[in-house]
Amino acid sequence: MTVRRDLAAHRRAAIAGLGLTEMGKVYGRTARHFAADAVRRAVADAGLDLADIDGLLVSAGVTNGVNLGLQVDLGLRNLRMLTQLQAFGSTAGAMVQYAALAVESGMASAVACVFADAPLRQGRATGAAYDRRPRASRGWTGLLGASGLAGPNTFYALAARRHMKAYGTTSEQFGALAVAQRAWAVMNPLAQLREPIGISDHQSSRYIAEPFRLLDCCLVSNGGVAVIVTTGDRAAALAQPPVSILGWGQAHPGTSGRRDEDFGLVSGAARSGPAALAMAGVTLGDIDVLELYDCYTFTALLTLEDYGFCQKGEGGDFVATPGVLGPRGSLPLNTGGGQLSSYYMWGMTPLSEAVIQARGQAGDRQVKRHEVVLVSGNGGILDHHSTLVLAAA
């Protein structure tokens, strides 16, 4: 395998544009509207015209509100590549991977990758947005729902509890992640939650599904995010500092949940991470910034272990060690506040912050050394994982 770091930057695909719509409790707009808005913003950010886009990859969220009709909404003619992808929280990373393959092969020259969702409705509780309990329960899925096993909170709680029992991980250690990420969010104008919190705030927040408290769980947001992937030489001539796509990986373990298969103990990150680093030709020591998928505090902790930033089972101790996390820590992790505190755009949350940091455009929260950024995506109930290694070109 070619170590991509050894390629000249102009031969590697790069992210040339980033578009973020208004995000959060933004009502009265559909996911389609957010998607089109995000693509237009990303194209403008790159210094391109919509007519320059010849590839479009579309990712819908929990409301399944965007599809291939986005092409016509945007007035894009004669695309050379158009697909809707679904690998849940790992989709954003996967879209960038397929877009990189497309532009490096010459199949397309500028690919827009977009996610948009609008699960929040005015006057309805945030928690209801992801509670997909069927009204008429039927069959096997119905049996699970009828038994009280519905929605990601419960399934991830069972995973987290298993980790706690196996390794002694504690709720306070989960809290250390939430507190550190909020400290980053304080400096992020895009973040929905910017009030600093302490560990006592985490410990006194109400339970959602034990062991998870409210402050262990991600936000739910309306909005859209898009990135433009193009060739390295083209990106270098455009408006923004190019963010080179150095390496990538995916892992889909195929865990059935029907017997002991390390559920809650190891995720696809354990395979996807090393694959991405090897492709890039870098090691963990080369990583300057980490943007890890954090649908729950536990998810980020597990990914840290699986990527090898600490030993398996020592994630709890690692994140709670003073001086590791947070704006003054040794490990810049989820520097925009992550999905816990900034905005929940599935895999676009870590990806967007990675692009902002790699470009050096993060303002007050800018990490000094930002040459190499590691990005994770996680989907399903730890079922799907994607990894990107990005580099300031």
Added chain:
Amino acid sequence: MTVSPVARDDASAAFFDGTRAGRFLLLRNRSTGEYLDPRTPRSDDDGLAPVPASGTGRVVSWSVVHSTPSEDGDPVRTVVAIVGLDEGLWWWCRLVGVNPDADLFDLRVEVDFVPSGPDPEHETVPVFRPATEKSGGR
């Protein structure tokens, strides 16, 4: 009601026939003796037979889910679990008759059957509760 109503479909019909008769049916490979989850897709001549499980196992993981069914109602706590069945399979289910504030890890449990709703089409659902001595509460 402990659980909410659930109706059968073609894939789950044989399983719910079992629960109505007070039996927790798994699938078993006739030649290898291996137990398989009842949700395993069936085909003709797949060599699998439905067999009643022991109905006993241990708690692998659990969660206490907090909810407020109605705005002025009291908060409700329900306990769900992954049970490691003695046959080696995992079963995701409701746990009843347990203290939600206790450490339930490795608790010895056994199956019980409860009606899921008042209508004839509402199936009988397996839930798990702490094992009695009779069922081998080792």
